[in-house]
Amino acid sequence: MxxxxxxxxxxxxxxxxxxxxxxxxxxxxxxxxxxxxxxxxxxxxxxxxxxxxxxxxxxxxxxxxxxxxxxxxxxxxxxxxxxxxxxxxxxxxxxxxxxxxxxxxxxFLGAEETEAHEARRDIATLLAKLPDRYRLPILHMKLEGLSVAETAKATGMSESAVKVGVHRGLKALAALVRN
Amino acid sequence: MRTDQLIEMLAREPEPVPPGAVRRRHAAALGWGLAGSAVLMALFLGVRDDLAEASRLPMFWVKLALPLLLLALAVAGAARLSRPGVALGRVAAGMPLPVLGIWALAGVALVAAAPGERVAMLMGETWRSCPFNIAMLSAPFLAGAFWAMRGLAPTRLALAGAFAGLMAGAAGALVYCLHCPEMSPAFIGTWYLLGIAIPAVAGYLLGPRLLRW
Structure with a gap:
């Protein structure tokens, strides 16, 4: 342990x-x-x-x-x-x-269970509900794997807005998950 | 989305996290709280006229020591309660000590005084306004402490709220020392503590509502 x-x-x-x-x-x-x-x-x-x-x-x-x-x-x-x-x-x-x-x-670390069952709530659906300033940075950076610069270019946002968008977007997503 | 995909998403190019987030956030909150409290002080109360003379008296510093010690303990407690899995530890044992200290001083002073003076030592001239002025001066600190905690991860919400309030109350009392003319330990040990208790109780009640995450 x-x-x-x-x-x-x-x-x-x-x-x-x-x-x-x-x-x-x-x-x-x-x-x-x-x-x-x-x-x-x-x-x-x-x-x-x-x-x-x-x-x-x-x-x-x-x-x-x-x-x-x-x-x-x-x-x-x-x-x-x-x-x-x-x-x-x-x-x-x-x-x-x-x-x-x-x-x-x-x-707490006594047992492991690696087999994941299906989640009932789909986080992807909740992600789609976020405003674009959060959704697009998460989509491009965290799901498609683009860099900050590439995401900024693709969305027309500034690089710092992209970073903030990922950060705040994941918090907003957590808030949606709780509701 | 499957859990594997979620993990994939969260772990892709994770933003580096510098250490010290808890300290930085609470320090920023205290700074903003102090600015707000100073503005309220300037608008509604003002600094006592005889501050320079008063600061030569030992009792002035004893009076400062109570909120200062409580503030130090409350900051340590609030910081610990902002992290999951960290207990209050020795902070809980330390909390009563400044209170017992001022009560001991008050007891000695009251016993030594002539019976006719004791009521005046306890009530001073400003007992009606003192707790409310402290509560008012603590409000910006309370707002700051809740802002700080909302960005962290308290798991015992009522207790975390109470410590946020205690921190705010002690900081508010510290600012109030620059205005307050009272110099009797019995007064400080009663009305100051009551003033500090107001935001602490408010924090205890608001914690479970405002600090959830």
Missing amino acids: SAQEDQLKDLLVRGLSGDGAAYHAFLKALSAFLRAFLRPRLARVPDEVEDLVQETLLAIHNQRHTYDAAQPLTAWAHAIARYKMIDFLRRRAGREALDDPLEDVEE
Whole structure:
């Protein structure tokens, strides 16, 4: 477990400095832990597990600047997963009481589940609802893989507007996901 | 979109993230809060006329020390609560110490005073306005602290809101020290704390509504 902590932390720290391959590996590994963490806790709503995995990944990406390398990665990721799960359950409010003890940080990296099920909510559909100043930078840079300069040229936006558009667009997308 | 595609999207050319985001954001919020609070002070209250003389008295600095210590603790607590998975730790244990300190001073002063003077030491001349003036001066700090936290990731929203309010209240009280003529520990230990409590309670109530992400 501590080997996993070290490995994941190394990947995230490299990802934070701009290493896309390391960051991809981090998100990929984390998604397996998230799935294994959420599935038994959301046993009554199995169809919604993958939605919440995606929502949590998006949240982790958007809040990644709050990670401090002096801090255990497990505690950080677990706190976000737990927060997102409680937020999700509150949104479904009143339907079912939460009967799961939440002192489970120890077991957070204990299991992996790599098999992703279909998400019910389609993030691509939500992406299409964003205004162009967010949607186009995300589309060109994050989905088609164009550079900042190429995206600026294709959209007629300035390079800084493109960067801001990606950043704010992913936050706006996270807000849409929550609704 | 499948989860794999989402990960692909998020990890493509990720923007590098410089460390220190939590500190920078809270520092910026305190800076803007101070500017706003100074404007309110200039518009509605003004600096006390005898500031130079007062600053030669030890009690002036004792009075400053209370909000200053509370501010330092509240900033540390707010910064910790802005990060997922970080507990309050020793900040929680430290919080009561400045309060107990001023109460101890107040107790000594009240016991030493003649019985007829005690009420005046507690109520001063400005007890009616003091807590509300502190709350007013803390408002820009509160707005700043909430702005800072909304860009970070608090997971205990009521507690995070309360610490944002505590930080704002202590900062507002610190600014108010430049106006306030009162010099009695009993006054400071009562009305200043009440003034600081107003934004703290406001933050506690607003946190769960405004800090969700």
